[in-house]
Structure formats: structure tokens, C-alpha cells
Amino acid sequence: MQSQIFLVSLALMFLLALVFVRGVVAPGAPLEATRVNRQRSWLLWGLVMIGLVLSVASLRSWPHRAAGAEVLVVNVSGGQWWWETDTTEIPLGQEVEFRVTTEDVNHGLGIYTDDMTLITQVQVMPGYTNTLVHTFEQPGRFHLLCMEYCGVAHHDMVNEFQVVEVQ
């Protein structure tokens, strides 16, 4: 997923820079006012239409899932500079609701696969319980990393758990 996002972003960035430079250096007289207005209108309304489609498509299914009835609750607490979970083995295919709290400052709970790809995350804030619903589709070892700067050992705030196949 991240690779596709990266490639699409690069393509759009390159395209914008290219269109700008080619438009400026291409030989020809300055554009007439009526043509400028027409071009700008097309550009503006075209981008607005793309935005509408993108917004509806990306928000129709709300990205922060709500937990279903058969959810497994996993409590995670954090502090400077540790994570603690009440479950270290999660069944494969089981919907999980992580209920995350902190004892001191803001943290961020990032869940990484064993090859260090971020699959989901949620912010963690003093005075609040933040929930994160996820269903693991691959077994193996997963890592908890801190995603919000929390002091001198921020990078050491890691832990792990297993997703296991249950017969």
C-alpha cells in the first residue's frame, strides 16, 4: 500500500513540475486573458471534481473501524518508555480492539509486521482511552513502536506480540 502511495505521489509531483516548466519555456506569445480564464476554470473545476470523487470514495467506508460483537479486547498501556499488553497471543482472523492508555505523556501506538511495515496506528493521550480495531490476516510476530515523540528514549519504546493460528 505504502509503495503505491509513494509512486502516485511522485508521479503527481513530477507531473506538476513538468507541466509548469514546459508551459513557461515553450515558445509562443503570452496567453490572452480569455484563454487564461478558460484554462483556469477548467483546472479549478477539474480539481474540485476529482476532490469530490476522492473524498466520497475514501470516506464512504469510515477508516476508523468500529468493533463488532465478537471482538477480542486487548488492553495496552504505555509510559516513558515501555508498552505493556494483557495479551501476547492473538488468534489469526480474530477482530481485535486495542484499548490504549498512557500513564504520563502522549505516545503513538504503531503496529508493525515483522519486516517493519506499519499496518495501523492510533494516538495515545493522557486522560483518554483510545481504541484501534484491526483484524490480523497473517500469522507471525508483530511489533509495537512509539509513533509520537515522548522524550529521550522514544526510540526504545517497543514491544511485540504474536498472531497465532488457532485450530
Place this chain on the structure above:
Amino acid sequence: MRTLSQIPDNAAQQSATKTAAVIKLSIGLSGVVFLLMMIFGLIMRAAQAGWVDLDNALFYQLLTAHGAGMVGTATFSGAAIMWYFLARHVALNATVYIAFLGLFLLGVVLVLGSIFIGGFGGAWNFLFPLPALSGGIWEVGAAVAFCLGYISIGVGFLLYYLEVGYKIARAYGGLLGGLGWRFVWHGDVSRAPPPTVIAAASVTIFNSIGIIFGAIVLVATIVNLLFPEFAIDALMAKNAILFFGHVFINASIYMAVTAVYEVIPEYTGKPWKVSRVFVIAWAVVVIFVQGVYFHHLLQDVNMPKWSMVVGQVMSYGSSVVLIAVTVYSTAVYLKGAAIKWDLSLRLLVLGVIGWGVGTIPAFIDGMVAVNKIMHNTMWVPGHFHTYLLLGEVAMAFGFAAWLVRGRAIRETSALDRFAFGAYVAGGGGFVLMFLWSGASSIPRRWAVHYAQWQLQSQLATVFATVVVLATALLVAGYLRGLLRRGTEQ
């Protein structure tokens, strides 16, 4: 309406001379601080690359100094640019600018002292309650000094905007008159205020509001530091901090763009005209730049759902306005004009392209679904370095080159071409490494990178070195130009 032509000649001349001197000083200081902060950034990337052994506490102090220093200097240089050009349209009191400069420098001393003497490393955004909970790394006094430094800078900016707002209001029939909003619906738009005045009125409104929110949360943080039993809601504090931070850093570019409005016409021979679309675009900016900060809170699931929708939609909408109005207009003004591409024009145009291009990874990360796997990875510094390093900072150096250019526009010298090329290549490669790192899920603000993340950091270190060398050439060129012009006069 009172314009500059009605001000007595001598007073106007004296004020212009004084303004030019303090602005040149401000831009010189900005250049030197930009260079120093880039060196801090280079050291951090080298440490993440595994090439430099850096103590963790020192890494996070450098991180704090780099963030605070870059945000402060970008906005300071933007403010210097806007003051310089706004003074062409309204009579600004140079003494107010000197007071602003004094308060800014006092703030810088306090912030640097808190970091490098007091050991403060709570990051530039001092997320509550981290300043009070350092884990034994810094004392309360250091955190208080850091907050007081910010407050000093904020008070300076409020003074600055008070003068700007007051003078615009006097000359254009109120601050609303300076925004030109009445020309959206009716009236001859050729009678609207000049682009720089509309930009200045807009920034004055939104950045003043942002700074007031920042001041409130800073005072609350200081009270919490001194009286720990006084606590504030962490989510409310985060909202206030991110609102202030987002608005403040965006104000830097919206102020610096006045250089594009005022300088590019010298090259094209066509004045930057105010159209109805231009007025509407700035009206949208005033609203969107305040509402869009919600996109920083997309993983704070206790925020209301509507705020996340607003954050996503306004994030995209801000990009549309930027690309369809500012970027497109710049291309139109340049197309077909007989232009001599000197260093100043190259950097200003780079600033517009960098700003526009940087908005793409920004709005993509502003989508809730994407943010789930990109938030607080290196993608975030990737997008903001694109529109700051290749945007605002490029505009500031473009303005600097224009200040010392002399009256005649000359073709770019070989040395300037080299500096510009190195800046573009180094800067482009540097931000690309950030984006690649983000796509590789590398978290931001980590002092130590795992071995599998170090290739991106190593390549970034090489590109950062090129940027630092290019910037050193640009700063040296500016200082040399100042000396040359001083001798000529």
C-alpha cells in the same frame, strides 16, 4: 484613503532607508540561522545513518532546536519580506519592526539557552505534558525558559501585526477593506487593494488568531510547570498547539509569496493584477488555513468524526487553491515574457514550484485512510521539507538575491548557476529520501534507526551535505552583495 504619495517626502525617505537597513539585517540573520539549522539537520541524518555517534539526549536537543529554529526563521524571514513590500503601499513605522526584531532575538536567546544550557528536548511543538515530564533530562526552569522564549517571539509578532493591520485599516477603510472581499460580489475589481495588501491583511488575521491560541497554551504550560496540580486537558492542549503551529508555519509562506507578487513583475514587465479569483482565493486561504489543522489529529480517535472530514477536505481544498491560482498564475505571468533568468528569479520561481509540489504529499497524507499508515512516519517531514526547503526558504533566498542585485538584471553567473543547481539537486534528493523513508514506514523523530532503515538516511546525509554547501554559497553571495552595495553607496 491615504497612500504613500501623500506622506511628506523626507519622512517617507527616512522611513524607507531605515526599513531597508533592518530588512537587510533580518534577511542576513535568517540566512545564517537557516544555514546553522541545516547543519543541525545534517548531523541528525548522519546519526540516523549510523555514520555519527550522537548521544540520544543531544539528538533530541538538536531536533528541538532544528524545529523551533526553522519554523521561527521561516516565519521571521517571511515577515521581513512582507514588511518590505507592504511598506511600498502603506507607511509602516520602522520602530515597530525594530521592537519586533528585538523581541524575536530575545526569544531566540531564551529558546537556545533552554536547549543547549538547560538541556530541554521537548520538540518544537512542546506537546503537553511532555515539558513537565522529561524523565530527568531537563529541569522545570529550562522548560519555562523555552515557553517564555516562544511568548517573547509571539508578542513581537502580535506587535508586528498590530502595526500592519492598523496601517492597512487606515489606508483601505478597515481591515476588511484590505482583504478586498467586497469585490467578490460587485464593484470594479481593478480598484481592489494591491496583491501584497490583500495577502498582508489575510495573514494578519489568521496568524494573530493562531498566535493568541499559542500564547494561551504556553501560559497554561508554564502554570503547569510551576504548579503541577494545575492540569489542562491533553486533547484540548494538543488542538491549541497544532492550530497555532500549523497556522504559524503556513503564515511564513503566505508572507514570503509577496516577493513573488512584487519582484516577478520587474522581470516580466507586467504588474501582478488582482482579479476576482485572486480575492476569492485569499478569502478561502483565511478560512482553510485555520480549519485544515484538523488533519494533524486524524489518529486522535476521540476527536469528532466531522473534524476529520473537515481536515481531509480542507487539506485537499488548500492544494486546489494553491495550484489553480498561485502556481498557475506564476506560469501565466512568465510565459512568453522576454526574461533574463537571474538567481533571484530562479529561486522565487523554484519557491512557487516547491510549494505547489509539496502540497501533493501533504494532501495525500491528509486523507484519513492514508494517514493510518503514514502519520508520524518520515513522510511528514518529507512533505513539509518540500514546501519549506524548496518553497519558503527558496523564496527567502530569492528575495535576498534581489535585495543585493543592483538595478540592472544580469544573466546568472557561473557560481550562482552552480549554487542554484546544487540547491535544487540536493534539496530534491533530500526530500525524496524523506518520502521514501515514510513509504518504508520509518517513524519520524527517532534518534536511532534500525540497520534496514539506514540506506535512506545515508543517501539523505549526502543530499543534505549538498544543500548545506549550496546554502553556504547563497548566504556568502548575499553577504558579499551587501558589502559591495555598501561600498558603491
